[in-house]
Amino acid sequence: MSLFEEAKKYIPGGVNSPVRAFGSVGGEPVFISKGKGSKIYDVKGKEYIDYVCSWGPLIVGHSNERIVSRLKEVIENGTSFGAPTELEIELAKLVVEYVPSIEMVRMVNSGTEAVMSAIRLARAYTDRKKIVKFEGCYHGHSDSLLVKAGSGALTFNQPSSPGVPDEFAKLTLIADYNDIESVKKLFKENKDEIAAVIIEPVAGNMGVVLPKGNFLKELESVCKNEGTLLIFDEIITGFRLAKGGAQEYFGIDPDITTLGKIIGGGLPVGAYGGKKEIMEMISPVGPVYQAGTLSGNPLAMAAGIETLKILGEEGFYDKLREKSNKLWEGFRENCNKLGLKFAFNCIESMGSLFFKEGVVESFADAVESDTKLYATFFHKMLAKGINLAPSQFEAMFVSSSHSEEDIDKTIKIHYEVLKEMFGN
Numbered sequence: 001m002s003l004f005e006e007a008k009k010y011i012p013g014g015v016n017s018p019v020r021a022f023g024s025v026g027g028e029p030v031f032i033s034k035g036k037g038s039k040i041y042d043v044k045g046k047e048y049i050d051y052v053c054s055w056g057p058l059i060v061g062h063s064n065e066r067i068v069s070r071l072k073e074v075i076e077n078g079t080s081f082g083a084p085t086e087l088e089i090e091l092a093k094l095v096v097e098y099v100p101s102i103e104m105v106r107m108v109n110s111g112t113e114a115v116m117s118a119i120r121l122a123r124a125y126t127d128r129k130k131i132v133k134f135e136g137c138y139h140g141h142s143d144s145l146l147v148k149a150g151s152g153a154l155t156f157n158q159p160s161s162p163g164v165p166d167e168f169a170k171l172t173l174i175a176d177y178n179d180i181e182s183v184k185k186l187f188k189e190n191k192d193e194i195a196a197v198i199i200e201p202v203a204g205n206m207g208v209v210l211p212k213g214n215f216l217k218e219l220e221s222v223c224k225n226e227g228t229l230l231i232f233d234e235i236i237t238g239f240r241l242a243k244g245g246a247q248e249y250f251g252i253d254p255d256i257t258t259l260g261k262i263i264g265g266g267l268p269v270g271a272y273g274g275k276k277e278i279m280e281m282i283s284p285v286g287p288v289y290q291a292g293t294l295s296g297n298p299l300a301m302a303a304g305i306e307t308l309k310i311l312g313e314e315g316f317y318d319k320l321r322e323k324s325n326k327l328w329e330g331f332r333e334n335c336n337k338l339g340l341k342f343a344f345n346c347i348e349s350m351g352s353l354f355f356k357e358g359v360v361e362s363f364a365d366a367v368e369s370d371t372k373l374y375a376t377f378f379h380k381m382l383a384k385g386i387n388l389a390p391s392q393f394e395a396m397f398v399s400s401s402h403s404e405e406d407i408d409k410t411i412k413i414h415y416e417v418l419k420e421m422f423g424n
């Protein structure tokens, strides 16, 4: 019996998160035994260059020495206290220093929790109930956000999940990413009722889709005029596009920011932060309740602190950009050499190749991609030792641990695979 067969006996679908099950690409998921730097190894010892990076957190690669050694130090003193520690202050300070709009931050355990809490806070702050999200954006799996969601929900054709009561779902209004008119229309129809607009500033869960022109600026100003809070879901883009995330990159001032992934350096951490006036509505200062037994866990804080310190070093993002651009250029050249006109979207160290000709600038464009071709591409890459996300509707990530050699090898294999699929 394979490990997957065995897992399926005890765990629904054999996995603890649906996207891992290879549902949209077929076949059995690879079981991983270890990771080091840019590489992961399956239980049979096969090596892969990894561009999933645990779905984004590992911007400095697997099993980074500084993180591991700090974790060893911290674990000697205990694993959880449910009481304040200095480590929490250290990570909070770094977040406030790095992320322009954050004056205060609350740590939780996952991105889902961060978003769920941010929405509650926005509703309490504005005394309004409705929220706006964009079709194909994914903000974790809390009830209000599982309406026309991206990522695994889209991959598995469950964008609006059963189990979410209609009464909740109808408070979530849906706009089109990169279409400010669709947002304005919702505001017109729901005057003074919208608490918050939540957005992935760069969409990463319908594949990578970049904000066009002034879209984010316009969104910021619509929200300000309407007395609605703008929530930037920077769970993917935070500390990824720049030290201060997408808000620094695009010069936007959101009211609340949600963080996850990189902030935990590979351990479970989420966070939400914003202006002091808003954040001080949270219990025990204010009336908005939110809590967590393991929130601010010392190990998770330590991994986050070490990661953020590395990101703060001179030239970190310049080097990562250079490396990423080399890979993206390689992919583009490969497509050109083979006369392929597939859309390729990238920004800094995140990118997606769409099996769709032309451009992908909206959710409607993204879902026109040929997911069967993606599945073939994915399996051929995997067989040759390149690990990509097992879905068209995800991003790939470059880490600081990817070497020139990794990048060259990946470009070479990418060419071979596309040639096998499309060459004459």
Ligand SMILES: NCC(=O)CCC(=O)O
Residues within 6 Å of the ligand: 017, 018, 019, 020, 055, 056, 138, 151, 152, 204, 205, 394, 395
């Ligand atoms: N881009 C989607 C995620 O990062 C979530 C991964 C998961 O659902 O396990």
